Amino acid sequence: MKTFLITLLKIAVVALVFWWLLHNAPALIMPVIGAFVLAVVLTGIGALAAVVGLGVGLTVIVALLGVAFAVMAALTPLWLPVLAIVGLVALCRPKRGNGNPPPTPTAAV
Numbered sequence: 745m746k747t748f749l750i751t752l753l754k755i756a757v758v759a760l761v762f763w764w765l766l767h768n769a770p771a772l773i774m775p776v777i778g779a780f781v782l783a784v785v786l787t788g789i790g791a792l793a794a795v796v797g798l799g800v801g802l803t804v805i806v807a808l809l810g811v812a813f814a815v816m817a818a819l820t821p822l823w824l825p826v827l828a829i830v831g832l833v834a835l836c837r838p839k840r841g842n843g844n845p846p847p848t849p850t851a852a853v
Contacts, residue, residue, distance in 0.1 A: 747838075754835055762828075783813055 787810040 751836060755832075758832065758835065780813075780817055784810065787813070 791806045
C-alpha cells in the first residue's frame with residue numbers, strides 16, 4: 745500500500761507540474777524563442793566571419809550547425825512529448841528487486 749501511495753503522489757506531482765507548465769507556457773516559451781533568435785544571429789555572424797576570415801570550409805560547417813539547430817527546434821513538438829511519455833513510463837514502472845541488474849548467464853565449461 746505504501747508503494748502505491750508513493751507512486752500516486754509522484755503521478756500527482758507530475759500532473760501538477762504539467763498543469764503549471766500548460767498555463768505558464770507563453771512565459772516559458774519567450775526565452776526559448778529569444779535564445780533561438782540569438783543562436784540564429786550568432787550563426788549568421790559566425791558565417792560572415794568565416795567567409796571573411798577563414799574561407800569557405802568553415803562556412804559550410806557553421807551553415808550545417810545552423811541547419812541542425814533549426815531542425816532540432818522544428819522537431820521539438822515531436823520529441824518533447826515522447827520524452828515526457830518515456831519519463832512517465834519510467835516513473836510508473838515497478839522497480840525490480842533491490843535495483844541490481846539481473847545476473848548474466850555464464851557459459852558452462
